[in-house]
Amino acid sequence: MTTESFGVPWEKGYGYVQAVRHGDTVRLSGQVAHDGTELVAPAPVDEDGRVTDFSRTGEQLRQCYANAAELLRRFGASLDDVVEEVIYAVxxxxxxxxxxxxxxxxxxxxxxRVASTMIGTPRLAFPELLVEVRFVAQV
Incomplete structure (x- = not known):
């Protein structure tokens, strides 16, 4: 088994890796819109931490796929190898x-050519996040 991480603080704080390869399967933890430790296109939130505008969903989703592509590349794979994804959406x-x-x-x-499921959720790890995507790839 091999693993990959981005080295962001929440990996150590929560205790997980971004990706695990076991045999010919690569499983990615839910990817969120970050570039290093900075959130990409964070949603505006009110004083209670509730999102007030969902218009940045596409930008965040684009970054989720970019992060997934980077992790897969480290295993010699790409988004072409993804067989399943789950999109969690606020x-x-x-x-x-x-x-x-x-x-x-x-x-x-x-x-x-990927099995895809979308699930609604009231909130993600950070209040400014609108989407998170989990992937499974066969290599």
Whole structure:
């Protein structure tokens, strides 16, 4: 078994790795919109930590796929090897509107060959996050 991480503080704090390869399967932890320790396109939140605008969903989703591609590259794989994804969304209508174009762009084809599920959730690890994507790849 081999693993990969980004070295962000929350990996050590929570206690996990970003990716695990066991045999010919690579499983990625849920990828969020970060570039290093900085959140990408953070959603505005009110004083109670509730999102007030979901318009950055597509930008965040794009970064989730970029992070996944980087992790897969470390195993000699790519998004072409992904067989399953689960998208966790704070606002399903916004995620659904963004997911089609962003996924097609990320996978480089009009008909991504990947099993995909979208799940609504009230909140993610950081209040400014709108989406998180978990991946499974076969290499």
């Amino acid at each position: 606002d399903v209508p916004s995620a659904d509107a963004a997911a089609g174009p962003v996924r097609k762009e990320a996978y480089g084809r009009p008909d991504p």
